[in-house]
Amino acid sequence: MAKRIEVKGLDIYYDKFLAVQGVSMTIEPRSVTALIGPSGCGKSTFLRTLNRMHELVPKARVEGKVLMDNQDLYGANVDPVGVRRHIGMVFQRPNPFPTMSIYDNVAAGLKLNNKRMKRKDLDDLVERSLRSANLWEEVKDRLNRPGSGLSGGQQQRLCIARAIAVAPDVLLMDEPCSALDPISTQAIEDLITELKEQYTIVIVTHNMQQAQRISDTTGFFNLQAIGEPGGLVELDTTTKIFTNPANSDTERYVSGRFG
Amino acid sequence: MPPTTTSTRTRGAPQRLGDRVFSGASTGAGVLILVILAGVAAFLVAEAWPALWADSSEIPGGDGIILYIWPVLFGTLLSAFFALVIATPLAVAIALFITHYAPRRIASLLGYLIDLLAAVPSIIFGLWGAFELAPMTVEPTRWLEDNLGFIPLFDGPASPTGRTMLVATIVLAVMILPIATAVIREAFLQTPRLHEEASLALGATRWEMIRMAVLPFGRSSIIGGLMLGLGRALGETMAVAIVLSASRDVVSFNLISSENPSTIAANIALSFPEASGLDVNTLIASGLVLFAVTLLVNMGARAVINRRRDFSGAN
Ligand SMILES: Nc1ncnc2c1ncn2[C@@H]1O[C@H](COP(=O)(O)OP(=O)(O)OP(=O)(O)O)[C@@H](O)[C@H]1O
Numbered sequence: 001m002a003k004r005i006e007v008k009g010l011d012i013y014y015d016k017f018l019a020v021q022g023v024s025m026t027i028e029p030r031s032v033t034a035l036i037g038p039s040g041c042g043k044s045t046f047l048r049t050l051n052r053m054h055e056l057v058p059k060a061r062v063e064g065k066v067l068m069d070n071q072d073l074y075g076a077n078v079d080p081v082g083v084r085r086h087i088g089m090v091f092q093r094p095n096p097f098p099t100m101s102i103y104d105n106v107a108a109g110l111k112l113n114n115k116r117m118k119r120k121d122l123d124d125l126v127e128r129s130l131r132s133a134n135l136w137e138e139v140k141d142r143l144n145r146p147g148s149g150l151s152g153g154q155q156q157r158l159c160i161a162r163a164i165a166v167a168p169d170v171l172l173m174d175e176p177c178s179a180l181d182p183i184s185t186q187a188i189e190d191l192i193t194e195l196k197e198q199y200t201i202v203i204v205t206h207n208m209q210q211a212q213r214i215s216d217t218t219g220f221f222n223l224q225a226i227g228e229p230g231g232l233v234e235l236d237t238t239t240k241i242f243t244n245p246a247n248s249d250t251e252r253y254v255s256g257r258f259g
Numbered sequence: 260m261p262p263t264t265t266s267t268r269t270r271g272a273p274q275r276l277g278d279r280v281f282s283g284a285s286t287g288a289g290v291l292i293l294v295i296l297a298g299v300a301a302f303l304v305a306e307a308w309p310a311l312w313a314d315s316s317e318i319p320g321g322d323g324i325i326l327y328i329w330p331v332l333f334g335t336l337l338s339a340f341f342a343l344v345i346a347t348p349l350a351v352a353i354a355l356f357i358t359h360y361a362p363r364r365i366a367s368l369l370g371y372l373i374d375l376l377a378a379v380p381s382i383i384f385g386l387w388g389a390f391e392l393a394p395m396t397v398e399p400t401r402w403l404e405d406n407l408g409f410i411p412l413f414d415g416p417a418s419p420t421g422r423t424m425l426v427a428t429i430v431l432a433v434m435i436l437p438i439a440t441a442v443i444r445e446a447f448l449q450t451p452r453l454h455e456e457a458s459l460a461l462g463a464t465r466w467e468m469i470r471m472a473v474l475p476f477g478r479s480s481i482i483g484g485l486m487l488g489l490g491r492a493l494g495e496t497m498a499v500a501i502v503l504s505a506s507r508d509v510v511s512f513n514l515i516s517s518e519n520p521s522t523i524a525a526n527i528a529l530s531f532p533e534a535s536g537l538d539v540n541t542l543i544a545s546g547l548v549l550f551a552v553t554l555l556v557n558m559g560a561r562a563v564i565n566r567r568r569d570f571s572g573a574n
């Protein structure tokens with residue numbers, strides 16, 4: 001379960017374009033790390049290097065190291081598919097598989113990992129995952145209906161259930177609430193707070209209040225100018241970043257006087 | 260916005276001229292299609308009518324209309340079915356290769372070649388089947404007869420000329436490949452990146468991603484593309500007429516012998532020049548059956564697609 005991630009001197013490229021430069025940071029287990037910063041500074045790009053989704057873009061590559069409990073995720077004989085099985089991801093827009101039922105959505109990752117599972121065990125795991133995602137009560141009577149028939153907030157919680165069903169070590173979330181109403185957002189924030197007991201959580205958000213409400217550590221990303229690479233400016237406890245940041249850009253950003 | 264504006268817009272408000280013209284034109288086109296379809300059906304029924312009620316001895320062959328049509332209907336269904344069996348995995352595999360495996364340059368070249376295949380006239384395919392493909396199948400079919408002869412499909416005796424049902428189905432499969440591949444390829448390209456990433460982020464390999472996200476999403480298009488192909492295979496005339504040396508009253512699953520059932524379309528084309536009187540009505544009656552079969556196939560396909568509409572990803 002929950003593992004520590006150490007990033008060392010990470011440069012992230014799209015073909016020849018250096019999008020993010022020189023990121024070094026430690027992400028603590030059983031905590032929520034929030035990544036904030038202006039649009040285009042490379043938060044999503046960075047997040048996607050943590051589970052090796054970045055390299056799915058043609059010609060995209062990274063230089064540097066990402067260690068999970070001292071094992072280099074970009075080591076020569078590390079299989080990216082294996083990495084993604086241990087590091088779950090929740091996307092900005094809820095994306096349950098439209099061709100699958102609610103049940104099958106949650107079971108999708110389990111079926112990949114462990115093809116032969118007893119029906120009873122699978123039922124239990126699906127229920128447990130949906131309960132952890134605070135969705136069980138709402139969907140228990142319609143597990144065989146399509147996942148795309150749920151509301152946006154329910155769909156996003158379904159995606160979280162799908163991600164945690166495989167018991168990942170780390171959970172990455174890229175603006176998971178940006179497409180949701182305040183009530184659904186509240187539900188997901190509560191859920192994140194519960195989940196951090198067990199998981200290492202990294203969340204990208206544009207919502208300062210949200211970062212302050214749910215995260216323990218906050219990292220501020222920025223870029224010097226358009227076309228320049230983005231980078232991590234400052235990483236500290238959330239309280240420090242929002243009350244007394246060391247960097248003046250951070251201060252201007254969190255107080256809303258940016259640009 | 261004041262409420263009055265909304266109500267006048269939706270009901271009884273004077274529409275813009277462009278809207279009126281366009282809605283009139285599209286309604287007209289829809290009605291026109293129905294009229295043409297009804298006209299074709301009426302023509303077929305009217306012309307087939309005398310043959311349907313004629314004495315069985317007056318029908319060519321002398322055994323009545325049902326026994327006349329049954330062998331060619333059988334041949335039609337047999338050849339179209341096996342053409343589909345051959346073309347389905349190929350079309351899906353080629354579409355997958357083009358959309359998900361091939362490097363971009365090769366993919367577009369291959370897509371272009373497949374589209375070219377669609378432009379080849381069917382008579383060319385027929386000639387190719389009869390004079391190129393058929394001789395090449397003589398040896399392999401002999402082998403099939405010797406080793407797999409216990410399967411009724413390969414019962415033999417293998418044709419010495421190679422002009423068999425097997426060759427006809429292969430030619431038909433090649434002919435329906437372009438349209439089926441094109442439709443399926445489009446569907447695969449439309450798979451939302453979002454869903455592909457969802458499965459990859461769960462730790463799916465590329466093939467698992469295809470099974471989780473791409474194939475289910477493209478399911479109804481796969482069926483649709485294959486049905487378009489099936490329609491072409493059912494109605495194909497020249498290619499079959501050239502390849503097969505058919506005997507009109509054979510009903511057999513044997514794909515490799517020289518005793519082959521004909522198909523409705525090929526039979527009409529081959530028999531029409533010498534037909535007169537009730538012969539013509541009989542041929543048109545078989546055409547009516549083909550029309551009905553094609554209609555049924557299309558309705559069946561719609562039903563399959565609709566059955567899981569909730570899960571189609573369209574909502
Ligand atoms: N697929 C891609 N190919 C090429 N460049 C890309 C690609 N995706 C992102 N970029 C570039 O990388 C940089 C960082 O983008 P990224 O999406 O990571 O920003 P972000 O911080 O997540 O922004 P936002 O807050 O708007 O989501 C941008 O300059 C962007 O144009």
Ligand SMILES: [Mg+2]
Nearest residue numbers: 043044045174
């Ligand atoms: Mg982003």
